[in-house]
Amino acid sequence: MSNLTATPNAYRQGAVLAATPAELVVMLYDGARRFLRQANVAMREGQVERAHNMLRRAELIVAHLDGILDFEQGEVAERLHAIYQFCLAHLNRARHNQDAGKLEEVSDMLGELREAWAQVAEEIARG
Numbered sequence: 001m002s003n004l005t006a007t008p009n010a011y012r013q014g015a016v017l018a019a020t021p022a023e024l025v026v027m028l029y030d031g032a033r034r035f036l037r038q039a040n041v042a043m044r045e046g047q048v049e050r051a052h053n054m055l056r057r058a059e060l061i062v063a064h065l066d067g068i069l070d071f072e073q074g075e076v077a078e079r080l081h082a083i084y085q086f087c088l089a090h091l092n093r094a095r096h097n098q099d100a101g102k103l104e105e106v107s108d109m110l111g112e113l114r115e116a117w118a119q120v121a122e123e124i125a126r127g
Contacts, residue, residue, distance in 0.1 A: 022121035025065070031116035032061040036107040043100045055095055055103070060109075083109065102109050 001121045011040035019027065039054035066084035069077040 002098075016085045020121060022117055022124055023126070026114055026121055027119065028061050028065055029110050032058045032065075033047055033107050033110055033114070036103050036110075040100045040103045043094075043098055043103065048098070051098075052095065055091060057089055058106075059088060062091075080113075083113070 035054045035058035038060065039051045042051035042054060044046075062084050065083060066088075069081055069098075071077045071081075084086065087109060090102050090106050094106075
């Protein structure tokens with residue numbers, strides 16, 4: 001591994017290790033949205049395999065977010081679960097119909113959730 005590739009990886013690893021749980025959730029949303037943008041471009045260019053691979057990575061992140069919900073927290077977890085399940089179903093329809101517009105809809109929804117989590121992370125950081 002060259003120094004040029006080690007530096008971004010080391011930085012990313014350090015950021016993850018130093019992050020609070022809320023900041024990690026924000027990072028997951030960022031990753032999912034990045035993969036959805038890449039899937040969108042690939043889908044619009046007719047690169048079906050690349051679109052599928054990028055879409056799959058986004059789906060894995062959303063499924064992970066769904067899997068780590070703490071249902072003892074009540075209604076918020078239940079609502080997030082419903083949103084995540086909707087997102088996964090919508091992404092599945094996007095894949096089958098090669099509908100990049102559905103990817104944008106999910107990305108926008110995740111973007112709103114990301115902003116809410118970013119505010120939570122900021123409040124936690126302030127103490």
